[in-house]
Amino acid sequence: MSKNEERNRAVAAARDYDPSKVEFLEHEFETYDLLREHLPIARSEVSQGVGVQGGNVGWVLTRYDDSCEVLRTPEDFSSQSMDYPVRAWIPQAIDPPMHTGYRRMLNPLFTADAMTKLEPHLLEYAEKLVDEMLEEDAFDFVAKFADPFPSAIFCELAGFPAEDYSQIMDWKNTIMHANDGHPRGRELACARAKTMGLELGDGDALLPETATAVAGTTAQEVYAYFGELLEQRRANPRDDLISKLLDTKYQGERPLSQEELEDTLFLLFMAGLDTVASALGLIVQGFATSPDKRREFVALMEDPQKLGPAVEELVRVHAIVPLPRRVTREHSFHGALFRQEDMVTVPTMAANRDAEEFPNPHEIQYDRSPNRHLGYGLGPHRCLGIHLARRELRIALQVLHRKLPDYHLDPDQKAVAFGGMKGLASLPLVKG
Numbered sequence: 001m002s003k004n005e006e007r008n009r010a011v012a013a014a015r016d017y018d019p020s021k022v023e024f025l026e027h028e029f030e031t032y033d034l035l036r037e038h039l040p041i042a043r044s045e046v047s048q049g050v051g052v053q054g055g056n057v058g059w060v061l062t063r064y065d066d067s068c069e070v071l072r073t074p075e076d077f078s079s080q081s082m083d084y085p086v087r088a089w090i091p092q093a094i095d096p097p098m099h100t101g102y103r104r105m106l107n108p109l110f111t112a113d114a115m116t117k118l119e120p121h122l123l124e125y126a127e128k129l130v131d132e133m134l135e136e137d138a139f140d141f142v143a144k145f146a147d148p149f150p151s152a153i154f155c156e157l158a159g160f161p162a163e164d165y166s167q168i169m170d171w172k173n174t175i176m177h178a179n180d181g182h183p184r185g186r187e188l189a190c191a192r193a194k195t196m197g198l199e200l201g202d203g204d205a206l207l208p209e210t211a212t213a214v215a216g217t218t219a220q221e222v223y224a225y226f227g228e229l230l231e232q233r234r235a236n237p238r239d240d241l242i243s244k245l246l247d248t249k250y251q252g253e254r255p256l257s258q259e260e261l262e263d264t265l266f267l268l269f270m271a272g273l274d275t276v277a278s279a280l281g282l283i284v285q286g287f288a289t290s291p292d293k294r295r296e297f298v299a300l301m302e303d304p305q306k307l308g309p310a311v312e313e314l315v316r317v318h319a320i321v322p323l324p325r326r327v328t329r330e331h332s333f334h335g336a337l338f339r340q341e342d343m344v345t346v347p348t349m350a351a352n353r354d355a356e357e358f359p360n361p362h363e364i365q366y367d368r369s370p371n372r373h374l375g376y377g378l379g380p381h382r383c384l385g386i387h388l389a390r391r392e393l394r395i396a397l398q399v400l401h402r403k404l405p406d407y408h409l410d411p412d413q414k415a416v417a418f419g420g421m422k423g424l425a426s427l428p429l430v431k432g
């Protein structure tokens with residue numbers, strides 16, 4: 001194909017860029033490579049950012065350096081980037097300097113030391129789930145392990161009662177996965193839209209205004225639920241995040257308002273339930289289709305010096321988050337004119353496969369060094385849950401592969417992927 005034809009393909013790919021569509025995932029990395037080579041700062045006609053309501057020009061960045069620059073410059077690229085159901089989430093949708101105060105307050109709750117204390121419990125729970133999963137020769141890894149492991153741990157940590165677990169997952173799926181190919185998310189969102197008397201739309205996707213209304217009403221329920229739990233913990237504090245949030249002070253001066261408490265819990269709820277599950281699903285899917293890479297991992301995983309870097313490399317290759325930002329002032333960005341209110345998407349999965357930063361970017365190299373990947377973000381909003389996520393991934397992968405070193409995709413059933421903050425809704429596997 002000539003350079004001109006390639007460039008035209010890149011222009012078309014940028015124009016239609018929509019990572020929330022499952023079809024996009026089929027040629028995701030090829031598209032990012034094409035864009036990086038021909039249009040690294042690409043203009044899209046699809047409105048970018050989860051739930052952003054029409055009109056804004058979208059840009060997609062595929063170079064590592066450009067991505068770092070955007071994430072490190074919150075004054076030009078705001079995280080207040082969409083219409084939030086109810087209110088903006090704390091701290092993810094708040095810009096510095098306010099954001100800095102929230103992070104100072106939240107960081108002590110998620111330190112490496114605090115998360116290390118959870119390790120025996122993580123190990124015990126992972127072993128229980130894997131043992132139950134392996135009672136069958138064929139099983140859905142997402143339903144039996146990737147979803148429940150981090151989600152139940154997070155609910156426990158937060159202080160959400162165990163009996164509310166399936167309700168919590170349904171709320172999360174309705175809000176996060178109405179329109180990204182996740183079957184349960186769509187089913188729940190459609191059912192709710194019907195009870196609200198809303199129009200569904202003809203195609204596969206719910207009408208955007210319907211999805212927004214459904215997310216809004218569902219979020220109201222979640223907020224009411226948080227309100228009740230906060231009330232209970234005020235009366236009877238426990239050793240959980242809800243009680244700790246009630247105890248913390250913004251800038252060491254004032255307690256959080258009821259709204260701030262709810263908006264913080266809401267973000268933790270969204271971030272704590274889906275992320276590790278998605279990363280685990282994608283990593284294990286990769287292992288099921290690349291037995292050599294799986295065996296290489298199994299051979300190194302009992303060496304603590306090698307395991308940490310290996311898990312980082314898996315997070316680089318299986319990055320899940322396209323990060324949205326909103327341009328705060330008109331300016332030229334490496335030759336492109338960004339106007340105020342334009343949306344910029346930084347797909348971490350594209351930056352993480354830029355050959356300028358990561359030689360042989362599509363290849364897993366367990367000892368890759370340096371490995372400054374953006375899987376957990378960068379700059380002021382870098383993942384608050386990173387120490388928990390790392391421990392969950394490490395322990396989950398160790399326990400699984402100690403008990404089941406060999407497995408493959410179930411030839412009779414298909415894995416189901418979803419887009420946006422991408423992941424798998426199901427991953428049918430067979431032992432051996």
Ligand code: HEM
Nearest residue numbers: 091092271272275276279321375376377381383384385389
């Ligand atoms: C493999 C698992 C995970 C991945 C790949 C991941 C990825 C990310 C990324 C890319 C960001 C940056 C967002 C942005 O710049 O807008 C982020 C932020 C965040 N993550 Fe994670 N995350 C993971 C696990 C978790 C867990 C388990 C928690 C919960 C405890 C968590 C809580 C958060 C919070 C609260 C933020 C917002 C931080 C801020 O805005 O200052 N994450 N995460």
